[in-house]
Amino acid sequence: MNKKVLQAKQLEYHYGLKGVNLTIHSHEKIALIGINGAGKSTLLKILAGILEPDRGEVYLHDTALKKMKRRQFVKKIAWLSQMDNPSPDFLVEDYIALGRMPFRYPPNALQDKEALQFAIERCQISGLLGRKLGELSGGERQRVFLARCLVQTPDILLLDEPTNHMDLKTKIEIVSVLKDLPITVVCIVHDFHLISHFFERVILLDKGRIIKDGIIKDVLFSNEFQNVFRLKTHIVKVDDGTEEFIFRSYVS
Amino acid sequence: MNKKVLQAKQLEYHYGLKGVNLTIHSHEKIALIGINGAGKSTLLKILAGILEPDRGEVYLHDTALKKMKRRQFVKKIAWLSQMDNPSPDFLVEDYIALGRMPFRYPPNALQDKEALQFAIERCQISGLLGRKLGELSGGERQRVFLARCLVQTPDILLLDEPTNHMDLKTKIEIVSVLKDLPITVVCIVHDFHLISHFFERVILLDKGRIIKDGIIKDVLFSNEFQNVFRLKTHIVKVDDGTEEFIFRSYVS
Amino acid sequence: MKFIILLGMSFLLVGGAEFTIGTAHLSCQQTIHGFLAGPYSHDIIARIIWLFRIPRFFLAFLAGVGLAASGSLLQGVTRNSLADPFLFGLSSGAAAGAVAMIVFANDILGIWTTQLGAICGSLCSTGAFFLLAFYRRNVLSSDRIILSGLSVSFIFSTITNFFIFYGDRNTAQSVLFWTIGSFSSAQWSNIPIALLATGIIILYGIKNNNQIVAMLAGKETAFSLGVNVQYLYVTTLCVTSFSCALLVSLCGPIGFVGLIVPHLVRLFYVRSFRKLFLYSSFAGGILTTVADIISKIIIPSQEVPVGIIISAIGSVFLMLMLLKGKGHNSAS
Amino acid sequence: MKFIILLGMSFLLVGGAEFTIGTAHLSCQQTIHGFLAGPYSHDIIARIIWLFRIPRFFLAFLAGVGLAASGSLLQGVTRNSLADPFLFGLSSGAAAGAVAMIVFANDILGIWTTQLGAICGSLCSTGAFFLLAFYRRNVLSSDRIILSGLSVSFIFSTITNFFIFYGDRNTAQSVLFWTIGSFSSAQWSNIPIALLATGIIILYGIKNNNQIVAMLAGKETAFSLGVNVQYLYVTTLCVTSFSCALLVSLCGPIGFVGLIVPHLVRLFYVRSFRKLFLYSSFAGGILTTVADIISKIIIPSQEVPVGIIISAIGSVFLMLMLLKGKGHNSAS
Amino acid sequence: YPVTVKSCGTDVKIEHQPRRAVIHDINMAEMAFSLHLQPYIYGLTGISGWNTPSKDFKQQQGRIPEIATRYPTLEQLVASQTDFFFAGWNYGMRIGGDVTPETLAQQGIPSVVLSESCLRAGGKLELPTLDLLYNDEIRLGIIFNREELARKLVENWKGRVENIRIRLRKIYNIKVFLYDSGEDQPFTAGRYALASELMRLSGGVNIFDDLQTNWGVVSWESVAMREPDVILMVDYGKGVEQKLEFLRHNSLMKENAAVKNNKIYIVHYDDMTPSPQNIPAIEKMALFFHPEMMK
Numbered sequence A, B: 001m002n003k004k005v006l007q008a009k010q011l012e013y014h015y016g017l018k019g020v021n022l023t024i025h026s027h028e029k030i031a032l033i034g035i036n037g038a039g040k041s042t043l044l045k046i047l048a049g050i051l052e053p054d055r056g057e058v059y060l061h062d063t064a065l066k067k068m069k070r071r072q073f074v075k076k077i078a079w080l081s082q083m084d085n086p087s088p089d090f091l092v093e094d095y096i097a098l099g100r101m102p103f104r105y106p107p108n109a110l111q112d113k114e115a116l117q118f119a120i121e122r123c124q125i126s127g128l129l130g131r132k133l134g135e136l137s138g139g140e141r142q143r144v145f146l147a148r149c150l151v152q153t154p155d156i157l158l159l160d161e162p163t164n165h166m167d168l169k170t171k172i173e174i175v176s177v178l179k180d181l182p183i184t185v186v187c188i189v190h191d192f193h194l195i196s197h198f199f200e201r202v203i204l205l206d207k208g209r210i211i212k213d214g215i216i217k218d219v220l221f222s223n224e225f226q227n228v229f230r231l232k233t234h235i236v237k238v239d240d241g242t243e244e245f246i247f248r249s250y251v252s
Numbered sequence C, D: 001m002k003f004i005i006l007l008g009m010s011f012l013l014v015g016g017a018e019f020t021i022g023t024a025h026l027s028c029q030q031t032i033h034g035f036l037a038g039p040y041s042h043d044i045i046a047r048i049i050w051l052f053r054i055p056r057f058f059l060a061f062l063a064g065v066g067l068a069a070s071g072s073l074l075q076g077v078t079r080n081s082l083a084d085p086f087l088f089g090l091s092s093g094a095a096a097g098a099v100a101m102i103v104f105a106n107d108i109l110g111i112w113t114t115q116l117g118a119i120c121g122s123l124c125s126t127g128a129f130f131l132l133a134f135y136r137r138n139v140l141s142s143d144r145i146i147l148s149g150l151s152v153s154f155i156f157s158t159i160t161n162f163f164i165f166y167g168d169r170n171t172a173q174s175v176l177f178w179t180i181g182s183f184s185s186a187q188w189s190n191i192p193i194a195l196l197a198t199g200i201i202i203l204y205g206i207k208n209n210n211q212i213v214a215m216l217a218g219k220e221t222a223f224s225l226g227v228n229v230q231y232l233y234v235t236t237l238c239v240t241s242f243s244c245a246l247l248v249s250l251c252g253p254i255g256f257v258g259l260i261v262p263h264l265v266r267l268f269y270v271r272s273f274r275k276l277f278l279y280s281s282f283a284g285g286i287l288t289t290v291a292d293i294i295s296k297i298i299i300p301s302q303e304v305p306v307g308i309i310i311s312a313i314g315s316v317f318l319m320l321m322l323l324k325g326k327g328h329n330s331a332s
Numbered sequence E: 001y002p003v004t005v006k007s008c009g010t011d012v013k014i015e016h017q018p019r020r021a022v023i024h025d026i027n028m029a030e031m032a033f034s035l036h037l038q039p040y041i042y043g044l045t046g047i048s049g050w051n052t053p054s055k056d057f058k059q060q061q062g063r064i065p066e067i068a069t070r071y072p073t074l075e076q077l078v079a080s081q082t083d084f085f086f087a088g089w090n091y092g093m094r095i096g097g098d099v100t101p102e103t104l105a106q107q108g109i110p111s112v113v114l115s116e117s118c119l120r121a122g123g124k125l126e127l128p129t130l131d132l133l134y135n136d137e138i139r140l141g142i143i144f145n146r147e148e149l150a151r152k153l154v155e156n157w158k159g160r161v162e163n164i165r166i167r168l169r170k171i172y173n174i175k176v177f178l179y180d181s182g183e184d185q186p187f188t189a190g191r192y193a194l195a196s197e198l199m200r201l202s203g204g205v206n207i208f209d210d211l212q213t214n215w216g217v218v219s220w221e222s223v224a225m226r227e228p229d230v231i232l233m234v235d236y237g238k239g240v241e242q243k244l245e246f247l248r249h250n251s252l253m254k255e256n257a258a259v260k261n262n263k264i265y266i267v268h269y270d271d272m273t274p275s276p277q278n279i280p281a282i283e284k285m286a287l288f289f290h291p292e293m294m295k
Ligand SMILES: Nc1ncnc2c1ncn2[C@@H]1O[C@H](COP(=O)(O)OP(=O)(O)OP(=O)(O)O)[C@@H](O)[C@H]1O
Pocket: A015, A016, A034, A035, A036, A037, A038, A039, A040, A041, A042, A043, A082, B134, B135, B136, B137, B138, B139, B140, B165, B166, B167
C-alpha cells in the first residue's frame, strides 16, 4: 500500500521549475496547490512525460521514465490537460474511447467495455453520448475529458484542474469518485474547501519550488501557505459536528 | 443608482432557455449560479447579444437590443467567454488592446491609454506584456482575458466564469476589483464562498428557468438551491467575528 | 460487414462498366467474347480488354483509394482542412521530375521515363521537405509542416514552370495533360506498383487511423494517450509522400481526390472521425473509377482526361451537399 | 515614420532598376536621357521607358501589394494559414474566363480580351461562391467558406482544363503562360485599374485590419467587441475577390504572393498581428518588382515569366527563414 | 503604296515597303524566303527556341539575326524599330499578351496574322485548305511589292498539287494515322487540322477524320481498332527513334500492320503547318502512300 509509485528527482525546467523533489506513494490522493504561474502545470506535465525536464529525472516504480517505453508508461498514467482544445466535431463516445488507445483500440474486449461503462457512469455522461464536443456546456465537456482519463484505467491519474467549470454538486461527486478509486491521484485544485475534504496530502508549489508538502492541516496552517496566498486560515465547527477551514484574506 | 439597465423578457432558446425574465439594475453585482448545463452561459450570451433568442427580447436602458446599433451596444457591454480559444501567437498587449475596438483603435487617445493602464494594473498583468498568449499559464491567461473586458470600459460586464483557473488569492483580488468597479457586473461563478462575500444578488438557474433570484442569504438557504445542488447550507461564525456559509452534500 | 458487401457490389458493377465501355465501341457480346478469349489471344478485342481495360480499372480504383486515404490522413494529422498530399510539395516534385523527363530526357528509359522522373522528383521534394521541417529542431508543429510544404511546393512548381518555358512547343501541352491526370497509361506492369502504393497507405491507415483521430483531441492529449506525435507526423508524411509519389508517377497528380473526398464523406454521412478514413478511401476509389468510365463516353472517339471529370463530379457533389445544407457549423 | 522612409527608399531604388533594365539593352545614360525626354518624345528610348517600363513598374508594384494584402486579410479572417485568394476559386474563375477568351474568342475586344474574360470569369466564380456559402443559411463559418471556395475552385479549374483540352497545343502554351503570370502587357491604360484594385484593398485593410485581428481572438469574442463577423466575412471576401479579379485580369494569377508573403513577414520580423497587414502588403510589392527586374535579366534577350521568378525568390526566402530556425512553435 | 491587306478580317494599311520586317517562326520565314525577301527582313523570332532548323533553312537565313529565340517582347520590337511584323496567334502573339496587332499598331508597327491562326483563335471552325498557304503567300507578295512573283509561285504550287490529284484519281484512299506525340495516349490530327487536308491530297484518309477538333488526344485502343495502313510520324528535330521504339513495344500497336511492315513515314513540323514545305510534303507522301501510282 505504501509503495513509491512516482518519484521526481531534482527536476528543472527552464520556465517553471527549479529543483523539485517529490515522492508519491501508491493510492495517495494528492492535491497540488500554488498561485498562478507557480509551475504546477509544468510539474504535472513533466510527471506525465509530456514535457522533458531540462535536468532531473522522473521514476515510475523505480524505473527512469526516459528508459521506459512510452506504450508501457501510458498504460499506467493518465493526464488531463488544463486547457484542452479538441476538435469541436468530435463525438463524445469517440472521444472517451480514445482512453483505450494504450490498450487495444477500437475498444472491443469485455475489459474495454467495462472501462467505458464505468467511466460513463461515474462521470455521469450517459446523457451526452451521440453529441459533439462543440455542443456541450463547459462542465459537461470537462466531465467528458475526465471520463477519457478514467477509461484509460491508469494506476496514476494526473489531473490539471479537473473540476474546472463544474458546479459544486458535480465537483463534490466527481472528487468523491476520484477519492474512491483504488489508484494514485494527483490533482491541481484551487478550491481549498474541496481539498480539505477529499485529499490527504497537499503539496504547495511556489516559484517552481515545493515549499510545503504534508497532510492537509499542516499545509493549510503553515506560514508558507499563509504567505504565498496572503490568507489567514481559520477552523470552525459546523452544526452537523464536522469541521471546516475558512480562509480570510489579509487585506479584504 | 437603482435604474434598470438590462432587462430580459420571456427569453427562449431552443437549447438552454425556457422563458427567462430578468431585470438588472445599475451597479448591481450579480452572481449567476446553477448546475452544469442549466443554461447560464446561454443566458449570458443572449444578454451580451452573441446569440439571438428564439423568442423574447433583451432591453438595454429600455431600448430593445434588436433595435440598437451593435456599435453602440458594445460600448456599453463587455462579455467574457467561458472557453475562449484565441490564437496562441497573440501578443498580450495586442490582445488587451482589442478592448478598445468599440472606441477608436489602435488606442491612442489619453482615455484609451488610461483604460489600458487601469486594466493592466487591476488585473496585475504588467509582467505579462510582450509575451504571447500561448506561453501563459491558465490563471495568467484568464487575467489577460479579463483585462480585455475592463479595457472596454463598459457599463455592464457579463463574465462567464471569470475566476476560472485562478488561485484563491488572485480570485479574491480580482473579484474585489470587480466589486469596486462603479458598473454593473453579472458573473457566472461556481464558488459559493466567493459569492457570499462579493455579490449582493444571486440568480439561480435550473433547466433553462430562473428558479430563485434574491439576496445571497435568501438564495443559499432556499429549498430550490438545496434541491438543485443537493446541498445543505450551514452558517458558522469565524474567530475574526465574521460569518461564513458552509455547504454539506446530502450524500457524502 | 455491410460495408464489405457494399464495397464488393459497387466494385463489380463499376468494373463491369469499365470493361464494356471505352473509346473503341464494343458491344456487350464482343466484350464477353473478348473477356473469355483471355489475355494471350491475338484477337484485338481480347487484347483491348485484357491489356488495357482491366488494368486500367484496377489502376483507377487503386489510385482513387490511395489518394483519398492520403488526404484523409494528412488532414487529420495537421488538423487543417486544406491539407492534402499536393499542397505539401509532393506533387510539384513529381511534376518537376516528370516534366524534366518530358523536356530533356530522350526517352532513355523507355515507357518508364516519366514514371521514373516523377518518382525521383517526388523523392527530391520529400527530402527537401523533411530537411526543412527538421533542420536544427526536434519538434515538428503542424504550422511548420505547412510552411515547409508550401515552400517546397512552390520551389518545385517554379522548376516545372521553368522547364515548360524552356521546353519545345509540345511541352506545354504534354505537361498540362500530364498534370490533369489520366489512367490511360495503365498496364499490367503498373498494377503491382499501384497495389504497393495503395496497400501501404491503407495498411498504415488501418494501423494508425486511431492515432490520427487522437491527434484531433489535441497534440498533448494525444501524446498522453501514447501517440508518438513526432513519429506520427514523420511516418504519415513519409507514407503519404511515398504512396502518392508512386501513384502520381502512374497517373499524374490528380489533386482533387485527396483534398475533397474526405470533406465529401464527412458532409454526406460520417459523423465519427474514426470511420472517416475507410469511407473516404472507398469513396475515392469509386469516384475515380466512375469518373474514368464517364471520361471515355462523354466525347465520341476521344477521351477526356479523367482529372477533369473527377473534379467535375466531385465538385458538383460537394456543391449539392453544401446547398442541401448538411454543412456542419462548427465554431471555428 | 521609419516605415514610410523605408518604403520610399526601396520604392525609388527598385523603380530606378526597373527603368534601366529590360529586354532591350539600354545604358544608364540612355535611360536617363530617355527618361528626361518625356513620354511624348519620338525618341525610341524615351518611348520604351515611358510607355513600357514605367507603367510596368507600377503594375508590378501595385499587383504585389494588392495580392499580398488580400492574402493577409483572408488568412486572418478564416484563421487558416493556407487560405489565399486563389484557393477560394477566384483565380480559377478568372483563368476559366481568360482561357475561354484565348480559346474561343478571336481577340474580338483587342487588348482587353483576356482582361474582360478574366473579370467575367471571376465574377461568375465569386457569385457561385457566395451562392454556395449563403444559400439557405445566414451563418457563415470559416469551414463553410473553405469548402465553398474549394468546390468553386475545382469546378472552374475543371472548366479551364476542359477548354485547354478542347483548344490546340499552342493554346495550351498560351494558357500556361497566362497562368504563370507576367507584367509584360503593362500599359498606362492598365494602371488606373490596378490602382483601383490595390487602393480598394488597402483602404479596406487599413479600415478593417483591426477587426480581422480581433477575429483571431475567436469568433464570439470578436463579435462581443463589435466586430460584425458575418459582415466582415462577406466584405472581406467581396473586396479581395474584386481586387484580385482585377489584378489577375491584368497580370495573370500570380498565386504565390498572397499565400506566402504574410508567412514570410511573420517569420521574418513581425510578432504583432496588427502590423502584419501593412508589412505584408509592402513586402508583396517589393517582391513582385524585384522579381520583375530579375525576370528581365536572367536570360539574355528573353523574358522569363515573372511568376516563375516570384515563387523562386519567395520560396528560397521562406526556406532560409525556416532553416534559420525563426519558425514559431505554436501549439497547434 | 500604301497598300491595304486583310489580316484576320481587319484591314491593315502598309504605308511603304517594309525595310525592317520581323518574322516569326520557321514556316512564316520560309514563306518569306520563297519570295527572296531576305534584304527587307531585319530579324527573325521564335526559331531556335523550339526548332532545330535544317541546313537549308540556315543557309537561306544567312546573316539575319534572331531577335528572340521564342516569343518577342513588345519592347524588343520597338527597340529594333521594326516596321512590319508577320506572326500568328499562338505563333509569336498571344491573346492578352504584350504583342498583339493592336499593341503593335499603337506603336505604329503594322502586322499581319497567319491566316491559319485566325481560325484557331476562336471563330467558326472551317475545314482548312491549301488556300490558307496560297493567300498568305500572295498577301506577303503584295506587302513587299512582289505580287507578281508570289502569284507565279502559287500557280506553280497549285499545278503540282493538281498533278498529284490527277494521278491519284481512281485509287482507294489508304488509312493514315498521324502520330504526333504522347505515350499514354497518342496525340493526333483531327478533322480541322491542315494535316488532314494534306493527307487527303496525297491519297490517304485520316483515320480520325471524325475527331471534331484540329489536334487532339485519342486512345490506343481506337487506333488499333481502326487499323491504319500507314503511320505518319512528326519529327520535331530530335529524331523519331523513341516513338518508333515505343510503337514496336506497345502491346496493341505491335500487332498493327503498319508497324509490322514498317509503313511509317516521317514528316517535319513545317511540313504540317502552312508553309511552302507543304507542297513537297504532299508529293513525298503521295509517293509513299501509293508508290505504284506515282511512278
Ligand atoms: N510555453 C511557455 N513558454 C514560456 N513560459 C511559459 C510557458 N508556459 C508557461 N510558462 C510560464 O511558466 C510559469 C509556470 O507555468 P505553469 O503553467 O506551470 O503555471 P501553473 O502553476 O499551472 O499556473 P496556473 O495556476 O495559472 O495554471 C508561468 O509563469 C508561465 O508564464
